[in-house]
Amino acid sequence: MSGLRIEELRLTIGRSEVLRGISLDAPGGVITGLAGESGSGKTMTGLAVIGLQPAGSRVSGTIAFDDGAAGVPNLLDLSPRAINRLRGRRIAMVFQDPTASLQPMLSIGSQLTDHLRHHLHLDRHAARDRAIELLERVKVPDPEAAVRRYPHQFSGGQLQRIAIAIAIACEPAVLIADEPTTALDVTVQAGILRLLRELTDDLGLAVLLVTHDLGVMSAVADTVAVMRSGTVVEHGSRYQVIREPRTAYAKELIAALPHTPAPGAGVDERSPAPGAGADGEGSSAGADDEGEAR
Amino acid sequence: MTQLDERAETAARASRPGGRLSSPLVRYIAIRLVVSLLLLVGVTIVTFVLTNLVPASPVTAALGERASSDPKIVAAFKAAQGLDKPLPVQYAIYLGHLLQGNLGTSIQTHDAVTQDLAAAFPATVELALFVIVLSVIIGLGLGLIAALRHNRLPDQIIRVVSLLGISVPTFWLAVAVYFLFFFVLHWAPGSGRLDPADTPPPTVTGLFTVDALLAGQPAVFFDALSHLVLPGLVLTLYTVGLLVRFARSAILDVLSQDYVRAARAKGLPGGQVVFRYVLRGALLPILTIVGLAFGSLLSGTVLTEQVFAWGGIGQYAFRAATALDLPAVLGVGLIVGVVYIATNFVIDVIYGVVDPRVRVG
Amino acid sequence: MTVAVAPPRRRMRLPAAWRRPLAIVGAAVIVIWVLIALLAPVLPLQDPLHQSSAVLASPSAGHLLGTDELGRDVLSRTLWGSQVSLPLAVVLVLASLVIGSVLGAVAGYIGGIVDEVIMRIADLVFAFPTIILAMVVAAALGPSLTNAVIALTFVNWPNYARVMRALVLGARGQEYVIAGRLLGSGPFTSLRRDVLPNVASPMLVLATLDFGNQILLLSGLSFLGLGAVPPTAEWGSMVGDGVQQFSSWWLATFPGLAIFSVVVGFNFLGDALRDALDPRTAGAVQGTTV
Numbered sequence: 041m042s043g044l045r046i047e048e049l050r051l052t053i054g055r056s057e058v059l060r061g062i063s064l065d066a067p068g069g070v071i072t073g074l075a076g077e078s079g080s081g082k083t084m085t086g087l088a089v090i091g092l093q094p095a096g097s098r099v100s101g102t103i104a105f106d107d108g109a110a111g112v113p114n115l116l117d118l119s120p121r122a123i124n125r126l127r128g129r130r131i132a133m134v135f136q137d138p139t140a141s142l143q144p145m146l147s148i149g150s151q152l153t154d155h156l157r158h159h160l161h162l163d164r165h166a167a168r169d170r171a172i173e174l175l176e177r178v179k180v181p182d183p184e185a186a187v188r189r190y191p192h193q194f195s196g197g198q199l200q201r202i203a204i205a206i207a208i209a210c211e212p213a214v215l216i217a218d219e220p221t222t223a224l225d226v227t228v229q230a231g232i233l234r235l236l237r238e239l240t241d242d243l244g245l246a247v248l249l250v251t252h253d254l255g256v257m258s259a260v261a262d263t264v265a266v267m268r269s270g271t272v273v274e275h276g277s278r279y280q281v282i283r284e285p286r287t288a289y290a291k292e293l294i295a296a297l298p299h300t301p302a303p304g305a306g307v308d309e310r311s312p313a314p315g316a317g318a319d320g321e322g323s324s325a326g327a328d329d330e331g332e333a334r
Numbered sequence: 335m336t337q338l339d340e341r342a343e344t345a346a347r348a349s350r351p352g353g354r355l356s357s358p359l360v361r362y363i364a365i366r367l368v369v370s371l372l373l374l375v376g377v378t379i380v381t382f383v384l385t386n387l388v389p390a391s392p393v394t395a396a397l398g399e400r401a402s403s404d405p406k407i408v409a410a411f412k413a414a415q416g417l418d419k420p421l422p423v424q425y426a427i428y429l430g431h432l433l434q435g436n437l438g439t440s441i442q443t444h445d446a447v448t449q450d451l452a453a454a455f456p457a458t459v460e461l462a463l464f465v466i467v468l469s470v471i472i473g474l475g476l477g478l479i480a481a482l483r484h485n486r487l488p489d490q491i492i493r494v495v496s497l498l499g500i501s502v503p504t505f506w507l508a509v510a511v512y513f514l515f516f517f518v519l520h521w522a523p524g525s526g527r528l529d530p531a532d533t534p535p536p537t538v539t540g541l542f543t544v545d546a547l548l549a550g551q552p553a554v555f556f557d558a559l560s561h562l563v564l565p566g567l568v569l570t571l572y573t574v575g576l577l578v579r580f581a582r583s584a585i586l587d588v589l590s591q592d593y594v595r596a597a598r599a600k601g602l603p604g605g606q607v608v609f610r611y612v613l614r615g616a617l618l619p620i621l622t623i624v625g626l627a628f629g630s631l632l633s634g635t636v637l638t639e640q641v642f643a644w645g646g647i648g649q650y651a652f653r654a655a656t657a658l659d660l661p662a663v664l665g666v667g668l669i670v671g672v673v674y675i676a677t678n679f680v681i682d683v684i685y686g687v688v689d690p691r692v693r694v695g
Numbered sequence: 696m697t698v699a700v701a702p703p704r705r706r707m708r709l710p711a712a713w714r715r716p717l718a719i720v721g722a723a724v725i726v727i728w729v730l731i732a733l734l735a736p737v738l739p740l741q742d743p744l745h746q747s748s749a750v751l752a753s754p755s756a757g758h759l760l761g762t763d764e765l766g767r768d769v770l771s772r773t774l775w776g777s778q779v780s781l782p783l784a785v786v787l788v789l790a791s792l793v794i795g796s797v798l799g800a801v802a803g804y805i806g807g808i809v810d811e812v813i814m815r816i817a818d819l820v821f822a823f824p825t826i827i828l829a830m831v832v833a834a835a836l837g838p839s840l841t842n843a844v845i846a847l848t849f850v851n852w853p854n855y856a857r858v859m860r861a862l863v864l865g866a867r868g869q870e871y872v873i874a875g876r877l878l879g880s881g882p883f884t885s886l887r888r889d890v891l892p893n894v895a896s897p898m899l900v901l902a903t904l905d906f907g908n909q910i911l912l913l914s915g916l917s918f919l920g921l922g923a924v925p926p927t928a929e930w931g932s933m934v935g936d937g938v939q940q941f942s943s944w945w946l947a948t949f950p951g952l953a954i955f956s957v958v959v960g961f962n963f964l965g966d967a968l969r970d971a972l973d974p975r976t977a978g979a980v981q982g983t984t985v
Binding site: 506 | 831835914959962
């Protein structure tokens with residue numbers, strides 16, 4: 041089984057400890073949710089996995105990457121060149137705001153094929169065919185025309201589908217999705233989440249879903265880790281974390297949710313659970329996460 | 335349901351009206367062109383009004399103290415120059431002449447201003463082209479290095495050098511290099527555009543280097559090129575100082591964009607990230623400042639041209655201004671305005687061609 | 696409990712700027728020149744206008760930087776030159792700052808036709824290269840330092856007006872300003888109390904960087920003979936005179952170095968100030984390695 045195993049991950053920038061020993065499993069075919077308010081270090085965890093932590097930060101611990109036959113015992117030991125070979129090919133990432141994470145002056149086609157051609161050595165035609173196939177896979181309408189278009193010609197939801205297509209282009213084993221629905225209209229969020237779910241199931245992807253939105257989390261995540269000030273305070277199955285939180289902090293977070301879905305509720309029926317969230321004063325923990333992922 | 339929404343939205347975007355007047359790019363360029371023409375009319379009014387607002391009398395300047403005390407001579411001069419009519423009429427006359435390519439006769443040189451400008455402008459163009467090409471290569475290169483090594487040693491060194499570059503008094507540097515490389519070391523030729531012994535090549539473009547090549551005169555080409563070096567380097571130092579600071583901050587802006595991080599997350603090699611994603615993103619702001627710098631070089635660099643007796647627009651402007659040679663000043667004002675408008679127009683068009691948000695609407 | 700609508704005033708954060716070596720070097724150079732300008736009368740210098748028989752003497756113990764074509768001491772003239780350039784640059788920058796800020800603030804705050812008129816005039820001035828426009832105005836007014844300052848102010852105010860207008864427009868839309876207006880501040884109270892404090896520091900940076908530029912332009916006009924008239928010891932005209940005496944290199948070299956050093960001082964200081972005030976380029980930003 042492919043996937044990630046993070047042990048005792050620490051990250052410091054200057055004198056501030058951003059991550060203080062994170063341990064986490066993200067196996068293949070499973071969506072692992074990483075929840076927490078802004079500044080809790082969840083985005084930094086995602087960046088550390090892909091090796092894009094800010095310049096000048098020090099990282100220690102283990103991020104074991106199990107990739108079938110060819111695994112890496114610790115990603116943190118890799119040279120910059122070696123991690124760059126994995127990036128985009130075996131480990132991919134989707135960012136929060138799709139209108140910002142696509143280059144406005146490059147066509148969708150070239151942004152989809154750049155890394156395909158670099159990593160898989162495809163020629164122009166093969167890469168283009170693959171790009172169209174990918175756009176079909178993520179359900180972008182009229183893929184043949186879409187490859188010739190530019191980011192400003194798409195809606196936010198479509199752009200996030202395209203960003204996901206870029207991420208899965210080289211058939212990675214691990215996908216880090218950093219707040220993939222936060223910048224989107226509520227009406228298109230569910231579609232993106234359903235797509236993530238499908239890809240996880242079909243491709244056996246190990247998805248690390250970073251979000252402050254426990255509603256999103258409870259809709260798709262199989263297991264959930266709750267982070268607070270650089271540590272994981274709670275880690276377990278979705279059911280356990282959402283319905284029977286063990287720590288006071290997780291309880292508070294759950295209580296702050298306006299609608300807590302019933303256990304087992306899928307994306308399609310997000311019915312509010314009776315009773316839940318009625319007692320708290322609705323301290324909006326973790327809302328306004330805007331700044332963090334940018 | 336939600337997916338339907340997305341699809342409808344995309345369809346709406348695709349079918350936006352705009353089919354009638356061909357491509358959005360053509361429409362965009364047409365609008366820019368109209369705006370430019372309107373600006374051009376504005377410039378003719380301004381050059382005209384400005385020179386009529388100044389208190390000094392062009393009559394005195396042209397005729398000298400003695401002749402201007404004789405009312406008959408003054409009246410005759412005013413009539414000959416059309417200075418006795420009301421301002422709007424004078425402007426209408428000026429505009430009418432302008433449309434026929436007649437800018438009047440320079441009071442100082444007694445030649446047609448059009449002819450003077452036609453002689454001076456290519457000299458300035460040649461120098462400006464030399465400077466802008468060098469400056470863009472050096473300025474962009476250094477700006478890129480500074481941005482990629484932000485706040486580290488190369489960045490600090492480049493910052494100091496560029497600040498020194500914009501702090502040097504150009505006229506003084508011009509004198510200094512002229513003294514050192516011509517007078518003391520004899521490495522560079524003297525002032526002017528050609529050695530006095532050489533005859534200018536047959537005029538095609540008016541740029542001596544280009545014309546010499548076209549006429550197959552390599553000796554003249556190298557002579558013209560060597561004359562370009564000193565004034566060119568003096569102006570390049572300043573222009574580079576300007577471009578580096580700007581390119582650096584434009585590239586720094588782009589480096590903090592999400593799409594650069596996304597490009598790196600794709601595992602592309604560093605060079606590809608920089609040249610495909612970063613530079614493309616910084617292109618538009620850099621283009622603007624390059625255009626402005628080129629425009630100001632084209633309007634004549636008075637001080638440097640003066641020191642090197644370059645005989646371009648800058649030197650002509652200086653002579654016209656100090657002699658209060660009104661037709662010549664109007665002519666310079668006009669050509670400078672035209673250059674400004676034309677550079678802006680060209681920048682706008684390049685914007686349109688380069689930026690897909692304009693090109694495909 | 697009181698309801699406080701506190702505008703997040705952008706503080707000067709001078710300490711951060713002063714910690715930068717470039718700012719210290721720049722400020723030191725400026726302080727030295729200001730001291731020279733103030734102390735010139737009491738320094739052991741020869742009379743800058745005194746003509747001696749030692750004409751075009753090269754640097755020696757008697758005349759450390761040599762003498763000019765009228766036998767005047769170049770060292771003395773160069774140091775006294777600071778008394779000409781520095782006060783004039785202050786006047787020039789202040790005049791442009793005041794005129795430009797007022798017009799820009801009015802344009803931005805009132806908007807509409809007033810805005811249009813002011814900004815179109817600014818555009819027109821912009822359409823002409825500074826030195827050419829200044830040259831024409833100076834030539835028309837007649838060569839004198841006062842006229843050169845007037846000419847440069849005329850071409851310089853739009854820079855301030857544009858920045859001021861943009862800042863006022865930006866600040867006007869800020870929530871705390873709107874909140875202030877809702878709480879009953881009049882338009883002028885609002886402009887003075889909520890808007891101006893927030894535009895002060897960017898304008899200060901602009902003015903600091905502008906000092907160097909204006910000194911360059913002023914000496915450039917004098918170099919062309921459109922500013923200082925003889926026998927004033929002005930740096931630009933000294934360089935101009937030096938060009939006439941080509942083999943006496945010291946004539947042009949030292950006044951030129953004087954201009955260069957003052958301008959470097961202002962540009963170093965202004966650049967450091969700008970960095971300190973602009974969070975985007977501040978040192979706190981993490982460097983991105985590509």
